[in-house]
Amino acid sequence: MSTAARLVIVGCGHMGLAIVRGLLGGPAGRDLVVVETSSERRQALSEIDGLSISSELEVAEGDFVVLAIPPQVFDDFAGAERHKFTPETPVLSVMAGLTAGSIARALGTSQVVRSIPNTPSEVFEGMSVYFADPAVSEGTISQADALLRSIGRVLRVGTEELVDDATAICGGGPAFVSYIVDAFCQFAVSRGFTEAAGREMAVQVFGGTATLIAESGKPPMQLCHEVMTPNGTTERGIASFDAAELKDSVRAALTASAQRSRELASSMSAGARLGGIDD
Ligand SMILES: NC(=O)c1ccc[n+]([C@@H]2O[C@H](COP(=O)([O-])OP(=O)(O)OC[C@H]3O[C@@H](n4cnc5c(N)ncnc54)[C@H](OP(=O)(O)O)[C@@H]3O)[C@@H](O)[C@H]2O)c1
Numbered sequence: 307m308s309t310a311a312r313l314v315i316v317g318c319g320h321m322g323l324a325i326v327r328g329l330l331g332g333p334a335g336r337d338l339v340v341v342e343t344s345s346e347r348r349q350a351l352s353e354i355d356g357l358s359i360s361s362e363l364e365v366a367e368g369d370f371v372v373l374a375i376p377p378q379v380f381d382d383f384a385g386a387e388r389h390k391f392t393p394e395t396p397v398l399s400v401m402a403g404l405t406a407g408s409i410a411r412a413l414g415t416s417q418v419v420r421s422i423p424n425t426p427s428e429v430f431e432g433m434s435v436y437f438a439d440p441a442v443s444e445g446t447i448s449q450a451d452a453l454l455r456s457i458g459r460v461l462r463v464g465t466e467e468l469v470d471d472a473t474a475i476c477g478g479g480p481a482f483v484s485y486i487v488d489a490f491c492q493f494a495v496s497r498g499f500t501e502a503a504g505r506e507m508a509v510q511v512f513g514g515t516a517t518l519i520a521e522s523g524k525p526p527m528q529l530c531h532e533v534m535t536p537n538g539t540t541e542r543g544i545a546s547f548d549a550a551e552l553k554d555s556v557r558a559a560l561t562a563s564a565q566r567s568r569e570l571a572s573s574m575s576a577g578a579r580l581g582g583i584d585d
Contacts, residue, residue: 403570432458
């Protein structure tokens with residue numbers, strides 16, 4: 307991305323802030339502008355150095371716009387702000403569920419990259435998946451790719467449907483993992499460990515295992531079996547997971563989450579038609 311280009315981040319809640327923090331912690335050189343409607347959030351953001359904060363969107367030629375507003379407000383946003391976009395304005399959407407095509411039609415730009423990042427972006431450990439259709443220029447794609455790469459790992463997919471599945475795996479993944487980590491913490495406390503000790507153990511076990519899986523290259527179930535001595539303690543625990551059909555439960559949760567992403571896409575298309583901003 308050219309150093310002259312401004313990055314305009316619209317919506318600076320959990321995800322927008324994770325991206326901003328990730329970008330601010332990386333190499334300097336880009337002007338960052340945050341557009342945020344919540345005065346409380348603008349006040350909190352004013353304590354962060356290196357940011358311009360505004361309640362009003364302005365898009366200048368060459369700006370790269372990141373949309374991190376809730377998908378539910380996008381129809382209204384597009385209705386009010388469409389005139390500020392040109393057919394060439396590059397846009398990176400991180401909004402769950404909304405298709406690149408509906409965003410492009412609603413804003414009147416052909417240059418929309420649809421992505422799904424996640425909150426570990428804040429600590430440069432993000433996992434983002436993105437899709438760009440053939441109408442998007444290589445310049446826009448490389449700007450979007452570079453932005454996402456500055457906050458973690460990036461995977462480009464050739465089918466937009468996969469972004470909905472990645473929304474469950476990557477976008478929601480940190481919530482699903484935190485939910486399980488919390489169960490480990492709760493068990494530790496129930497057995498007499500302090501909260502801090504429970505947290506330290508659980509976090510190190512999850513982080514250490516993730517690193518082991520990544521660095522060993524072994525399949526996760528091989529690593530699982532390497533810990534399971536026949537008739538030992540871990541085997542008993544895994545038997546309990548199997549009896550509770552935990553893997554089916556995880557699959558059902560991911561399927562439901564991906565389905566919700568697809569539902570958001572269809573409700574947006576309906577809204578866009580009603581609002582007269584669809585083709
Ligand atoms: N959270 C995640 O882990 C995650 C992961 C991947 C993708 N996403 C996507 O990221 C987007 C934001 O999610 P979030 O969790 O960050 O939501 P959030 O915490 O609610 O933040 C959204 C922010 O956008 C502001 N906003 C609403 N309308 C606006 C407008 N027209 N102009 C400027 N700012 C506006 C909101 O202000 P008000 O509170 O005043 O409305 C709020 O501060 C969503 O599309 C979501 O699908 C989130």
